[in-house]
Amino acid sequence: MNNSIVTVFGGSGFIGRHLVRRLVAEGAVVRVAVRDTEAAQYLKTMGDVGQVVPLAADITDTESTRAAVAGADAVVNLVGRLAANKKAFQKLHVDGARNVAAVAREAGVRHLAHVSALGADLGSPSDYARTKAEGEAAVREEFPAAVILRPSVVIGPEDFFFNLFAGLARFTVAMPVFGCPAIPRLRFFEDGALLRIDLFGHGGSRFQPVYVGDVADAIQSALAGGSDTDGQIFELGGPNVYSAKQIMELLLTHTGRRRILFPAPFWYLSTVAWFIQMLPWPLFSVDMVRFMRSGNVVSDGAKTMADLGVAATPADAVLPGYLARFRIPREQHLHST
Structure with missing residues (x-):
């Protein structure tokens, strides 16, 4: 990722801050695309001057999304909500995800990583799980080479x-x-x-908690994987259920x-x-x-973090x-x- 420009939507959040740190360490210029740029200012200390750039963007707004994506080599969409009503889930998980993917394709972005959720299912009675699955389908329709990552319950110092x-x-x-x-x-x-x-x-x-640092490593590996990861779905869970x-x-x-x-x-x-x-x-x-x-457990036969070269960290550690x-x-x- 050295000298690459990576736009991370939702980069000031729990997973985002860990991903930004890793991308910066690899020499990437990271655009942190968020609605509230003040909340992302602290990330600038992770890199050299100008290496981390907070940008105002809303994934449901095409123009601000285009501005955040223009000239980027890779895009990561981390935006999502666990608690919301059906309308909000639809707006973020489906419409927003589609917008990011479409804009990334139009801009000629080489790699797109879309972070969904383990348990995403079109037939689920849960609005959260169903819209996560609908969002995946929308992303693949707009950007067929997108890598989709489905983490289980994510744990770490700032977890919920x-x-x-x-x-x-x-x-x-x-x-x-x-x-x-x-x-x-x-x-x-x-x-x-x-x-x-x-x-x-x-x-x-049943849960298979996954360490946030491992999720960030998996996203970074997916972006660097090129044709080996294009269009693939990876389910991210820890070593223990x-x-x-x-x-x-x-x-x-x-x-x-x-x-x-x-x-x-x-x-x-x-x-x-x-x-x-x-x-x-x-x-x-x-x-x-x-x-x-x-x-919330990784499916049998699914591609996992191991396929991305990431060793899962036990929760006990x-x-x-x-x-x-x-x-x-x-x-x-x-x-x-």
Whole structure:
């Protein structure tokens, strides 16, 4: 990527800041195309003077998108939202994605990387997952050689999931296990016991969390791959698959806390989410519950990060570093010594 010009839409976000750092290290000039350029100013310190250039752009606006793409060798679209209404999902995930791809093709851009989501499915009951799949189709229609990357739950110092629940664990005595059965399973005469009550079934929804640095490396590798990656779809997941119960246990281990885990079946989650989504800035929605029903695991036979030459980092290797701040003071002291 040395001396290349790369336009990164949504470059000031969670994945974007890690990608920008890597592109700059390779010698690329990076245009960070965002709606709020003030929010991207901090990225300029990652490179030499003039190497990181924040630009005002809206992927749903053709003219500003053209200005951001003009003269670029490669384009990356990171724009997306996890919580929104159907109209907003359509505007960003489908119409905006199509616009970026069409403008990139017209401008003669050599490489386009479109970041979608694991679980993107045209038949999904989730508006998020369905519009992600529709966006992929739109991108491939406009720019057939585009590389599509589908990350699972992305983890890292600024992530949403682990930081949210680690913060919640500070103030509650119980933590939910997503997607457990509504009716406990009774098991008779197992392991020498007359009766065992299984509250968690298979452990709830399944996830394959992927480290944000690995996602950035995968995008960078996809851009550099040329004809070997053109038109391909890569599913990005970490080395381990966890049930929702295992995820909560992992979080509690790395925050040094003991909490009661309780089964949270989908009907219960949907009810809670219905009330939460009424808030001005909801962190949870009914659509997110629909999305969780299908799990978030790399498909059998899919191309993965390994095909891009990226070794997946275990969650256990990165969680301690940024969850340490959620540990109680005594635990923090013991952990540091």
